[in-house]
Amino acid sequence: MNTIVSIQNLSKTYDNGFNALSDVSLDIREGEILALLGPNGAGKTTLISIVCGIASATGGSVSVGGHDIEKEYRQSRSLIGLVPQELHTDSFESVWNTVNFSRGLFGKAPNPGYVEEIIRELTLWDKRDSQIMQLSGGMKRRVMIAKALSHEPRILFLDEPTAGVDVELRKDMWKVVERLRQQGVTIILTTHYIEEAEAIADRIAVINRGKLLLVEDKKNLMEELGKKALYIHLVKPVDAVPDSLSKYGLSLSNGSLVYTYDTAGSGTGITGLLNDLNKAGLKVRDLETRQSSLEDIFVGLVSRDAEKAENQTSDGAAS
Amino acid sequence: MTGFNWRAVWAIYRFEMARTRRTILQSIISPVISTSLYFVVFGSAIGSRIQTVEGVGYGSFIVPGLIMLSLLQQSVSNASFGIYFPKFIGTIYEVLSAPISFIEIVMGYVGAAATKSLMLGLIILATASLIVPITIAHPAIMLAFMVLTAVSFALLGFIIGIWADNFEKLQLVPLLVITPLVFLGGSFYSVSMLPPAWQMVTYFNPVLYLVSGFRWSFFEVSDVSPLLSLVAVAGFLAICLAIIWWIFKTGYRLRS
Numbered sequence: 001m002n003t004i005v006s007i008q009n010l011s012k013t014y015d016n017g018f019n020a021l022s023d024v025s026l027d028i029r030e031g032e033i034l035a036l037l038g039p040n041g042a043g044k045t046t047l048i049s050i051v052c053g054i055a056s057a058t059g060g061s062v063s064v065g066g067h068d069i070e071k072e073y074r075q076s077r078s079l080i081g082l083v084p085q086e087l088h089t090d091s092f093e094s095v096w097n098t099v100n101f102s103r104g105l106f107g108k109a110p111n112p113g114y115v116e117e118i119i120r121e122l123t124l125w126d127k128r129d130s131q132i133m134q135l136s137g138g139m140k141r142r143v144m145i146a147k148a149l150s151h152e153p154r155i156l157f158l159d160e161p162t163a164g165v166d167v168e169l170r171k172d173m174w175k176v177v178e179r180l181r182q183q184g185v186t187i188i189l190t191t192h193y194i195e196e197a198e199a200i201a202d203r204i205a206v207i208n209r210g211k212l213l214l215v216e217d218k219k220n221l222m223e224e225l226g227k228k229a230l231y232i233h234l235v236k237p238v239d240a241v242p243d244s245l246s247k248y249g250l251s252l253s254n255g256s257l258v259y260t261y262d263t264a265g266s267g268t269g270i271t272g273l274l275n276d277l278n279k280a281g282l283k284v285r286d287l288e289t290r291q292s293s294l295e296d297i298f299v300g301l302v303s304r305d306a307e308k309a310e311n312q313t314s315d316g317a318a319s
Numbered sequence: 320m321t322g323f324n325w326r327a328v329w330a331i332y333r334f335e336m337a338r339t340r341r342t343i344l345q346s347i348i349s350p351v352i353s354t355s356l357y358f359v360v361f362g363s364a365i366g367s368r369i370q371t372v373e374g375v376g377y378g379s380f381i382v383p384g385l386i387m388l389s390l391l392q393q394s395v396s397n398a399s400f401g402i403y404f405p406k407f408i409g410t411i412y413e414v415l416s417a418p419i420s421f422i423e424i425v426m427g428y429v430g431a432a433a434t435k436s437l438m439l440g441l442i443i444l445a446t447a448s449l450i451v452p453i454t455i456a457h458p459a460i461m462l463a464f465m466v467l468t469a470v471s472f473a474l475l476g477f478i479i480g481i482w483a484d485n486f487e488k489l490q491l492v493p494l495l496v497i498t499p500l501v502f503l504g505g506s507f508y509s510v511s512m513l514p515p516a517w518q519m520v521t522y523f524n525p526v527l528y529l530v531s532g533f534r535w536s537f538f539e540v541s542d543v544s545p546l547l548s549l550v551a552v553a554g555f556l557a558i559c560l561a562i563i564w565w566i567f568k569t570g571y572r573l574r575s
Contacts, residue, residue, distance in 0.1 A: 052416040056574050074324070074418035082416050088409030092341055093334075104330025105417040147413070
């Protein structure tokens with residue numbers, strides 16, 4: 001797949017000295033759905049804002065569709081649609097006018113048929129003549145999406161699109177995302193709902209404290225970093241892990257033993273464990289395995305990064 | 320998309336003009352009423368004591384000054400509000416992320432603000448012509464002065480709208496700078512009516528040159544040379560354009 005957005009050594013330090021991005025490099029492939037995950041204040045919105053032209057970088061470069069975002073801003077920006085995190089809308093405008101306004105801003109000739117299609121798809125057709133101030137929060141979010149799609153972008157940035165919206169809108173939104181994916185539109189998504197990223201993304205990028213911690217195919221990520229837990233339900237539940245099994249690092253869960261192992265390792269150690277269970281006279285009633293979710297992986301990465309930062313701070317203070 | 324983005328300019332212009340239609344009372348009717356009140360107070364009450372100024376009936380004499388007063392105030396307030404409001408509610412993100420140059424953004428916002436104040440100026444002129452006799456010696460020059468003034472002060476309003484980070488600042492310059500300058504710039508009197516010391520002070524007021532040149536296009540009487548007036552407006556326009564160019568180059572108060 002071709003690279004459609006190329007971010008090289010991007011840095012951003014705000015006037016107050018806050019370092020929002022540090023040397024971020026990321027290639028986004030054409031047609032993929034990339035989920036950008038990170039806690040609040042990690043730098044996700046700053047990254048998107050720079051690519052879209054809302055904020056200026058203090059270092060590095062970005063090209064979109066092969067066009068530098070500074071020197072060839074017209075070409076690069078015309079490829080991008082943005083749904084920002086906050087609900088910024090012109091309260092007094094009608095839905096129809098505001099969507100057409102967005103299309104005009106991007107230099108596209110009027111196309112009422114296309115605009116109608118988007119508005120219908122986002123179930124806004126009945127509200128097309130309503131003032132935006134009369135709409136609910138969820139409806140306003142739909143308007144924001146319609147505005148971002150109004151100029152037929154090849155790249156769509158969705159910054160927390162499902163924050164605070166109901167299940168129905170989320171479903172509608174993912175339908176639109178799926179349709180766009182089939183049309184080859186590249187989608188970059190930030191979300192707090194990790195299960196959504198897990199369900200729809202092709203690749204996952206994790207950002208924390210302005211640094212990109214990883215970019216990985218979701219499938220590989222799940223396989224590489226995914227740990228499995230084997231739940232051993234015993235005929236007679238135990239209240240302590242027998243000493244003879246201490247080498248396996250077992251834990252207890254409601255009288256059952258839990259064995260955590262790495263699926264990517266050369267051997268899982270399950271056979272040895274089962275033999276030793278037998279030797280210890282423990283009879284197995286049932287076995288169950290559970291896979292780590294993307295959320296577990298994400299939380300693990302971010303907490304390790306936070307620990308690292310804490311250690312660096314305390315080392316610095318000590319020296 | 321590589322060339323001039325006319326559609327974006329048109330989109331911003333239409334959007335801003337639609338706002339005028341929605342707020343017709345505030346945008347058009349209210350200034351017309353307040354200007355009519357000026358006519359009642361200055362034209363009828365005071366005008367009954369002052370017969371003529373430099374050979375022109377006082378009621379007619381103040382017409383160009385009144386038009387200028389509205390033109391300046393409305394150009395500044397329309398343009399400053401036009402750009403400040405998207406900043407305030409956050410919709411500016413869309414303009415900043417669109418494939419538009421700063422010239423196109425300025426053309427859209429300033430063009431709409433200048434159009435609105437020009438419409439208003441012409442409405443006031445029409446209203447005035449119903450009350451006092453008006454002759455326009457040089458209609459083309461009159462219109463040129465109006466257009467230049469409307470555009471220049473809309474540019475100033477645009478700068479104020481970008482600089483302001485609260486509503487108080489938005490009102491500060493029009494209230495504390497523009498209005499006193501207009502009142503002290505010979506809108507309602509001829510500079511020759513002032514004592515010599517105040518005459519000297521008045522010559523430092525840029526609005527004097529606007530009002531004087533504009534009045535010349537009506538009655539061929541002026542406090543300063545019409546050419547000097549034209550040069551002053553053009554100079555002011557150039558300064559505003561230079562500041563706006565700098566704003567967009569640096570992203571001042573627009574891009575974080």
